[in-house]
Amino acid sequence: MRRTVVAALDEAAADIGRVDARVLACHLLGVDRAWLAANPMHVLTESQDARLDLLVAQRVLGHPVAYLVGSREFYGRDFAVDPAVLIPRPETETLVEAALERLAPGQAALDLGTGSGAIAVSLACERPGAAVTAVDASAAALSLARANAGRLGAPVEFAEGHWYGPVAGRRFDLVVANPPYVAAGDRHLAEGDLRFEPAAALTDGSVDGLGAIREIVAGAPGHLKSGGWLLIEHGYDQAGACRDLLAAAGFVELLARADLAGIPRVAGGRRP
Ligand SMILES: C[S@@+](CC[C@H](N)C(=O)[O-])C[C@H]1O[C@@H](n2cnc3c(N)ncnc32)[C@H](O)[C@@H]1O
Secondary structure (H helix, E strand, O other): OOOEHHHHHHHHHHHHOHHHHHHHHHHHHOOOHHHHHHOOOOEOOHHHHHHHHHHHHHHHOOOOHHHHHOEEEEOOEEEEOOOOOOOOOOOHHHHHHHHHOOOOOOOEEEEEOOOOOHHHHHHHHHOOOOEEEEEEOOHHHHHHHHHHHHHHOOOEEEEEOOOOHHHOOOOEEEEEEOOOOOOOOOHHHHOHHHHHOOHHHHOOOOOOOOHHHHHHHHHHHHOEEEEEEEEEEOOOOOHHHHHHHHHHOOOEEEEEEEOOOOOEEEEEEEOO
């Protein structure tokens, strides 16, 4: 017998909790939460019924909700996501805020390791007139980032390659990066959503997780204009190491910013 919305939701909620059950049902039916609440006796079609069961089964196995519904909200916009890209995190909005405070229209910004394009597209949308370039080593990630930029009307220049490789010889007013910073072997890599995200987005394989950050800091003076800013997202316990790297590379006006949970999250500095 085909189920009503309320019966299907109750069953799903028993396996994956009410919040995820509602999100998956809304995605499947193409409705919002208000519609679900207002139509509890709506009867699912056979195909909807079966597809909901499949989504719930995948969620039970741990597949991230964002991959199951194909999108995640970031800085007020919906970004398409798939297993080729990191799911944008709320803490990365702290990096975007710090970047927007330092990016004027007409200036040039570089986003290293753009993934879904969340940071680059947010900067381009929030600061019309800024020239935003985004680099990633993953062709699959870039293809999704390009699609996100196109759908959201963000004029971002994308390039494939290793960190500064594709922008050799160019200088920017601002360089931002949310690089892989989880230490190789960190137990979190085997937990939760991280099990399903691209390994290269999470860890560079270094024992302290700082390999990519070291490379990005070292290359920054050669790709920043005088007075330009470098801003990097880092792990909860990497603020001191990032500050030391920035100071050793000659950066001044060193900045440290915590995310909304109060965890140190962004390190930055200015090229003299
Ligand atoms: C932590 S994810 C960040 C994604 C996105 N910027 C965000 O904040 O949601 C790191 C990204 O860096 C990219 N990446 C890893 N190593 C790279 C390298 N050597 N050069 C360029 N990009 C790299 C990965 O493909 C991944 O998309």
